Amino acid sequence: xxxxxxxxxxxxxxxxxxxxxxxxxxxxxxxxxxxxxxxxxxxxxxxxxxxxxxxxxxxxxxxxxxxxxxxxxxxxxxxxxxxxxxxxxxxxxxxxxxxxxxxxxxxxxxxxxxxxxxxxxxxxxxxxxxxxxxxxxxxxxxxxxxxxxxxxxxxxxxxxxxxxxxxxxxxxxxxxxxxxxxxxxxxxxxxxxxxxxxxxxxxxxxxxxxxxxxxxxxxxxxxxxxxxxxxxxxxxxxxxxxxxxxxxxxxxxxxxxxxxxxxxxxxxxxxxxxxxxxxxxxxxxxxxxxxxxxxxxxxxxxxxxxxxxxxxxxxxxxxxxxxxxxxxxxxxxxxxxxxxxxxxxxxxxxxxxxxxxxxxxxxxxxxxxxxxxxxxxxxxxxxxxxxxxxxxxxxxxxxxxxxxxxxxxxxxxxxxxxxxxxxxxxxxxxxxxxxxxxxxxxxxxxxxxxxxxxxxxxxxxxxxxxxxxxxxxxxxxxxxxxxxxxxxxxxxxx
Amino acid sequence: xxxxxxxxxxxxxxxxxxxxxxxxxxxxxxxxxxxxxxxxxxxxxxxxxxxxxxxxxxxxxxxxxxxxxxxxxxxxxxxxxxxxxxxxxxxxxxx
Numbered sequence: 001x002x003x004x005x006x007x008x009x010x011x012x013x014x015x016x017x018x019x020x021x022x023x024x025x026x027x028x029x030x031x032x033x034x035x036x037x038x039x040x041x042x043x044x045x046x047x048x049x050x051x052x053x054x055x056x057x058x059x060x061x062x063x064x065x066x067x068x069x070x071x072x073x074x075x076x077x078x079x080x081x082x083x084x085x086x087x088x089x090x091x092x093x094x095x096x097x098x099x100x101x102x103x104x105x106x107x108x109x110x111x112x113x114x115x116x117x118x119x120x121x122x123x124x125x126x127x128x129x130x131x132x133x134x135x136x137x138x139x140x141x142x143x144x145x146x147x148x149x150x151x152x153x154x155x156x157x158x159x160x161x162x163x164x165x166x167x168x169x170x171x172x173x174x175x176x177x178x179x180x181x182x183x184x185x186x187x188x189x190x191x192x193x194x195x196x197x198x199x200x201x202x203x204x205x206x207x208x209x210x211x212x213x214x215x216x217x218x219x220x221x222x223x224x225x226x227x228x229x230x231x232x233x234x235x236x237x238x239x240x241x242x243x244x245x246x247x248x249x250x251x252x253x254x255x256x257x258x259x260x261x262x263x264x265x266x267x268x269x270x271x272x273x274x275x276x277x278x279x280x281x282x283x284x285x286x287x288x289x290x291x292x293x294x295x296x297x298x299x300x301x302x303x304x305x306x307x308x309x310x311x312x313x314x315x316x317x318x319x320x321x322x323x324x325x326x327x328x329x330x331x332x333x334x335x336x337x338x339x340x341x342x343x344x345x346x347x348x349x350x351x352x353x354x355x356x357x358x359x360x361x362x363x364x365x366x367x368x369x370x371x372x373x374x375x376x377x378x379x380x381x382x383x384x385x386x387x388x389x390x391x392x393x394x395x396x397x398x399x400x401x402x403x404x405x406x407x408x409x410x411x412x413x414x415x416x417x418x419x420x421x422x423x424x425x426x427x428x429x430x431x432x433x434x435x436x437x438x439x440x441x442x443x444x445x446x447x448x449x450x451x452x453x454x455x456x457x458x459x460x461x462x463x464x465x466x467x468x469x470x471x472x473x474x475x476x477x478x479x480x481x482x483x484x485x486x487x488x489x490x491x492x493x494x
Numbered sequence: 495x496x497x498x499x500x501x502x503x504x505x506x507x508x509x510x511x512x513x514x515x516x517x518x519x520x521x522x523x524x525x526x527x528x529x530x531x532x533x534x535x536x537x538x539x540x541x542x543x544x545x546x547x548x549x550x551x552x553x554x555x556x557x558x559x560x561x562x563x564x565x566x567x568x569x570x571x572x573x574x575x576x577x578x579x580x581x582x583x584x585x586x587x588x589x
Binding site: 098099100102194195196209235238239241242306308309311312313315316323327330331332333334335336337341342343344345346347348349350352353354356358361362364365366368369370372379381382383384385386387388389391423424427439440441466 | 497507508509512513524525531532533535536544550554555569573576582584585586587
């Protein structure tokens with residue numbers, strides 16, 4: 001019996017480079033684990049076994065020739081929002097259930113070039129709209145720590161599959177918390193990079209001014225290696241940033257002596273109705289802060305006064321942009337088409353009415369309303385102004401601190417079905433993650449412990465200034481040198 | 495802020511979504527609640543604040559108009575619901 005599934009990407013890469021295991025053997029190992037466990041989790045929409053084995057064979061040839069890139073032969077899963085040539089890319093929607101992408105997303109082609117082997121495509125909320133993975137056309141994903149609980153969303157399949165150790169790592173996307181929130185609820189490490197750091201080309205667009213791809217894995221050092229392969233300027237994405245990609249693993253070992261950590265008062269409150277941070281989450285986050293203090297960091301109280309406005313502004317900006325982006329799905333060139341359309345308008349409206357789920361329709365309608373004639377200034381323009389205020393808050397804060405720490409979510413993973421009938425309570429599960437997207441900042445979620453009442457994982461959020469990914473990874477890695485929360489594996493998947 | 499069923503019908507038409515009558519009421523209720531949440535923005539004075547459309551004030555980049563991909567017309571048409579002679583088929587528009 002081999003225990004490759006317990007190993008980090010960093011360890012697997014070393015084994016592959018040393019010739020102690022082949023990529024084919026590793027790939028078979030993880031494909032077997034997917035077969036054995038994913039029926040319980042539903043974390044994959046598509047498992048691409050044949051392609052994976054072919055890619056693994058090619059990786060083994062590169063490895064034996066010598067000089068192979070660091071991640072050659074390491075298996076990975078891609079969120080089903082990334083276009084993969086020749087393999088179904090559904091975005092977890094009935095609309096794209098039959099969509100075989102004719103091209104690769106830039107993130108996918110870069111990772112292919114880096115030698116990573118794709119095991120398959122992970123489940124998600126439909127078009128990345130959701131915080132629980134319950135809006136997927138392919139059904140809910142289960143949290144490996146409690147199969148009755150949600151894994152979070154929208155990158156819930158990626159988070160659950162990494163947490164259950166059926167893939168060493170996965171890609172995700174984060175528009176309002178979709179990497180960090182599921183990473184926290186499943187007890188793994190996830191990084192949302194600076195807006196524009198990874199190309200959005202071939203990543204099915206939800207809200208173009210917020211969407212960003214990032215890595216999800218067991219450890220911060222794994223995320224560093226993966227980001228090295230994902231990041232970079234792309235002429236095919238006009239919003240990607242033309243800036244050199246540093247080696248994100250270079251600073252991991254730096255000591256944290258003198259690190260200034262900002263604690264935003266607005267993120268650490270609970271009102272009389274118990275709204276806000278749950279006491280279990282608070283206990284874990286405070287313990288993590290003490291750990292940082294013992295490692296030489298300084299804790300500094302700061303204020304982000306416009307935090308309360310991030311959810312309201314987000315629910316204008318994101319739906320407005322989604323209503324524009326999803327207008328391309330019209331039943332003509334690809335995707336779902338209704339039966340027997342009686343005229344062109346019937347074809348458009350029925351194809352879209354039948355193939356989009358309720359949450360997607362809700363957001364398209366909110367966006368359409370906010371952008372409709374006479375409402376633009378009151379909604380979209382107002383929201384963009386508030387975005388500026390939120391961004392200014394962070395700019396001020398980073399004059400005094402190096403990183404900001406906060407909870408990722410107000411509570412641990414909730415029960416499947418608990419919030420699905422109430423869109424507003426679902427939206428509020430992202431109160432601590434959304435501001436970061438509005439300001440375009442990088443932020444990371446790392447496992448910091450378990451809730452005392454229900455033993456579910458709790459995440460710690462580390463927010464940095466623009467392009468400070470290496471710093472965030474360093475700060476997270478140092479914590480993971482002193483703690484073992486990131487090594488905990490749900491018992492059922494041991 | 496409250497949205498009536500008639501208004502949902504109008505928004506759905508603008509958004510090209512066919513929504514069956516029984517679902518309209520639920521959407522009216524949900525959209526009203528979302529707009530109530532959004533209305534919290536009105537509590538803040540944003541007079542004179544420049545709207546932020548991009549975190550880095552980046553200008554849209556222009557590139558040379560050169561061919562970078564080869565013709566993949568067949569690959570792109572192969573995934574369409576209905577095609578003929580290199581054209582996408584839709585119901586007749588002009589009688």
